[in-house]
Amino acid sequence: MQKFARIGVDLAKNYFQVHALSAEGEPAVKRKLTRSKMREFFANTDPSQIGMEACGSAHYWARELAAMGHKVVLIAPSYTKPYVKRGKNDAVDAEAICEAMSRPDMRFVPIKSAEQQAALALHKARELLVKQQTMSVNALRGHLAEFGVVVAKGVGRVEELLAEAEDTSLPAALKATVKVLAQTLDGIEKAINALDKEIAGLHSQSETSRLLDGVPGIGKLIASMITASVPDPGAFKSARDFAAWLGLTPRQNSSGGKQTLGGITKQGNRHMRKLLVLSATSLLRRAGQHKGGLAEWIVALRLKKPARLVTVALANKLARTIWAIMKTGECFRTELYTRC
CATH class of the missing domain: 3.30.420.40 (ATPase, nucleotide binding domain)
Structure with a gap:
């Protein structure tokens, strides 16, 4: 040996x-x-x-x-x-x-288990399908716009767009293109729904994921992804370290005792950071309908800072809250954010 x-x-x-x-x-x-x-x-x-x-x-x-x-x-x-x-x-x-x-x-x-890597594979496959769905919808919208068929934006408007295309006299070649794209979108939607069911199943089996689901703005999707991506919250010394790992802390360019801070570093997992920022955006829009410490903090900061800056700051706070819950096993204190 x-x-x-x-x-x-x-x-x-x-x-x-x-x-x-x-x-x-x-x-x-x-x-x-x-x-x-x-x-x-x-x-x-x-x-x-x-x-x-x-x-x-x-x-x-x-x-x-x-x-x-x-x-x-x-x-x-x-x-x-x-x-x-x-x-x-x-x-x-x-x-x-x-x-x-x-x-x-x-x-x-930290080394991930086979189950955690399998869960992340579900999330990555779902992210890929969502991108393909967006590309297909944009292609369909662009082709039909060349022939005067236009509806409001959004994936939810695809049915309306296809109905408009049916009612309009279009060249046969374009109708064949529309049919193929419509079938592609239908298949992608079914695949996304199937992955969502698998993710929901994994979420229900994980105690940590269920705890994170109680945080405002954090649903099954984000909770499941974070649980699979962070096998050991103890690898981070503090909640700030966890937020820095996600790229949600200011970039430093300090020297000679003078501290200079810039925009966020945007390091780490880009998809997870994007989901947290989207969650923060949703909370910011509904903050006035809630009361409690978190809601008051959002409203007070919004009075002083631009909306986008508040969104990123809130995403940072959500990341710190998530780390604390994963580290301690405590539930989110609902009195911090309740509906008026």
């Missing part, structure tokens, strides 16, 4: 580069492994600390290697880049990973 102090692994589709150190200051063992030899190599290695970048298939390999008794850590790719000495190849990347994982202040990505 081989024994190593730590091992850096650069992942790929078919070939994996290994950079292993038996001890500090000792020459490294460098290996290029095929997929079939990956398990064999680590099965013949004593339990070691293994580092990988949090990229495609990383969570899968983390679970597989952890099952063999190894301690696996995942590192954000941006955190390993400073340790790349020169050039860019798999061996250099593996060495950089091995060096980065040894830093005492390094931050690691």
Whole structure:
């Protein structure tokens, strides 16, 4: 059995580069492994600390290697880049990973379970279908507008648009195009509904997701996605760290003791941040119909700041509330936001 102090692994589709150190200051063992030899190599290695970048298939390999008794850590790719000495190849990347994982202040990505990754696959598939739905509706609207068939905007107006197209004498080729797009939209809508049912089922089985559903503006969709995306809220030191991870905190450009803040960083999960901003937008529109600490905070801030700035600030507050609920297991205090 081989024994190593730590091992850096650069992942790929078919070939994996290994950079292993038996001890500090000792020459490294460098290996290029095929997929079939990956398990064999680590099965013949004593339990070691293994580092990988949090990229495609990383969570899968983390679970597989952890099952063999190894301690696996995942590192954000941006955190390993400073340790790349020169050039860019798999061996250099593996060495950089091995060096980065040894830093005492390094931050690691929590490993997701197979169930959490499957739940995220549902959300990503739904997001893709929604984009395809928007593209198809825009194409249908654009083609018919060339022939004077125009209705109000919105996915809910598609039926009205198709009815207008039926009542209008259009060329046969255009009618064939409209028919194909209508069938495509029908199939996409059914697929989205099927995914929504699966997501609702997962939501009902998760206690954490049900707790998050009680937060104003956070429904089953957002609650389920956040629960699957954040396997360990303890990975964040505070609620602000969680909001910063989502890119909802101001970007700093400070120097010489002078603090300079700009717009939000827009780091992290773009889709999750978008959903939180949409939730905040909805709350902002209905804040006057509610009472409580949160409603009063929204109304007071709206009197001083532009609506868009208040929306982002509210999304930040929602993110912090979500982290606190996930961390403590408490329910949202309904007295903070109740209907008048």
